[in-house]
Amino acid sequence: MHRTQLLVLMFALACLAAPPAGAAEPAPAAGGAADVARIDGERIDRVLSGYVASGKLPGVSALVYQDGREAYFGAFGQADREAGRPMARDTLVQIFSMTKPVTGVALMQLWEQGRFQLDDPVATHLPEFAAVRVYAGTDVHGKPLLETPARAPTIRDLMRHTAGLVEGNGAAGPLGELYRQADPENLDHTLAEEVRRIARVPLLYHPGRRWVYSPAVDVQARLVEVLSGQPFDAYLQEHVFDPLRMHDTRYTLRDADRARLAALYMRSDDGVMSRVADVEALKLNGRKRALTPGSWGLVSTLDDYMRFSRMLLEGGELDGARILQPATIRLMASDALPASIGLTERSWLPGKGQVGFGIDFAVRTASPRTANEPSGEVGEFFWDGAANTLFWVDPVNRITAVLFAQWLPPGTMPLHKAFRDAVYHDDTSAAAPR
Structure with a gap:
């Protein structure tokens, strides 16, 4: 490792090991560490199946790990409503902006090597x-x-x-x-x-x-190309996907993938889900194209993205594959928007709750202040995708969670909050979906 990077990593780790002088102990989040003795699968089933049974969603699936073990899996409804194909564990979905953390990990590998x-x-x-x-x-x-x-x-x-x-x-x-x-x-x-x-x-x-x-x-993805000398998709395959055994994560669909790809839907203002024409939806992932953006574009499965999430929770290593150093993960998952830098505006970021932003993740900096905010733990880091996918990593409770659905636009239904509250045993949104 480049000497400068090593010094920065050592400094970051030392700074993050303890709270600042005079800082109060953070209050437990709603459904925080004191509440999570185990994942209640029946509770999560009720919440997710309720969205499908009510007609709010064609299909939804989720996977939760705790302490390195699978704690929950559930799949409900249809991946392709018109074809009658059920949502399954191996369903491929378009993860849109959940591509971003993958790009951040790739670029930080090159940072560790002293390339920038x-x-x-x-x-x-x-x-x-x-x-x-x-x-x-x-x-x-x-x-x-x-x-x-x-x-x-x-x-x-x-x-x-x-x-x-x-x-x-x-x-x-x-x-x-x-x-x-x-x-x-x-x-x-x-x-x-x-x-x-x-x-x-x-x-x-x-x-x-x-x-x-x-x-x-x-632009980060282009930096990966310039600094590594490899096309971005080839770099991801060699340095992230292959080591983590993420065999179903890629930019371009293979012929055999079509039978597993979830359909994409558009939700109207009155809640009606209309299928996005395949010819339009597959412009995103249906053909070999020149553009492999770092911001979006990957397809993945629950198990593949869970392997990525578990690697982050385990400090950059999973099943013997070292992707990043632990201190690099700590740096990425630390708030990079402290008051001291003098930001005048945070756009819609406060809508994610009591969060800052690290390196390609949102970072929870305080417990939820109102019942309208999703449950979570201080120190977790997460992001979601335009088609209403979601993942988070909770180091305090040793939880990683991945939620898949496929509708646009994002945030037009409280699914994310309901799922989080179900995982953290918070009753505020576990009732019938709205």
């Missing part, structure tokens, strides 16, 4: 970012005004979503229009071309001043 420093300017490794400017409104003719950033965006900024990048294709205003004109997310682009186009769009804000979810993780 977290506070390196992005332009040190991707020169197309050397001339970035910040959007400062428009002139009297409606043309964008640009200014020099107060500091250069860094790799750390990319990994905690503070780099200044525009939100993506859905961004509003003049910058959103410029982004769509640049068309970086076209599936026919390579990662290199996508990132070149992203770099041509002005920054939305000065780096480090706001948290805004963006295609920054695609």
Whole structure:
């Protein structure tokens, strides 16, 4: 390991071993360590099956491990409602943004090797970012005004979503229009071309001043390519998926995968689930394409993503395969948005609860304050996907959990809260689904 990285890891581990001077002992989360003696499978069954029985969902499945052992598995309803194919343990789903933590792990492997420093300017490794400017409104003719950033965006900024990048294709205003004109997310682009186009769009804000979810993780994936000399998907296969025996996680579907792939549905405002036409849904994962984005795009199974989650819980190693060092996992799972950095806005992140953000994970920093917040434990780290998938890692209770469903848009039903509350024995949302 590079000497600088070793020193940083030792320092991070020492800092994280104890709370700051004068800090109070954190209060137990709703359903925290004192409450979780065992996983109540019947309770989780009732909650998940209730969503299907009520007609709210075509299908849902979940897998929970505790103390390194399987504590719960359940699958209910249909993976493909129209074909009558049931949700199963080996069902393949599109995990969308649950791709992001996988990308973060890949890039941090290269950090451990001394290939870069977290506070390196992005332009040190991707020169197309050397001339970035910040959007400062428009002139009297409606043309964008640009200014020099107060500091250069860094790799750390990319990994905690503070780099200044525009939100993506859905961004509003003049910058959103410029982004769509640049068309970086076209599936026919390579990662290199996508990132070149992203770099041509002005920054939305000065780096480090706001948290805004963006295609920054695609830039991370390109960094993996540049630093490793391998295509991103090939790097993941060799250094993450093969060592962890994640045999069903990939970007491009094989012919045999079609019979296991869950259909994708769109939920209307009145709760009706309509199937997304296969020709549209499979643009995401149905053909060999040039773009392998770090932000989204992988398909996986419950067991595959559980192996990834268990590796994180076990400090970067699973079944003899060392993926990262324990202190690196601790660093990734530590809040990188402390008050001291002076963020002025966190966008929708507070909607996830009492959380900060680490390296490609949300990090729970305090217990739920109201009954409306999902149960969880201080110190857990997690993320979800656009089709309402979810995973979390709870080091205190030694729990890892993966939840799969396949509907858009995200967050339009309290499934995540109900599942979490069922795992943590919290009665606040275990009633009939809404």
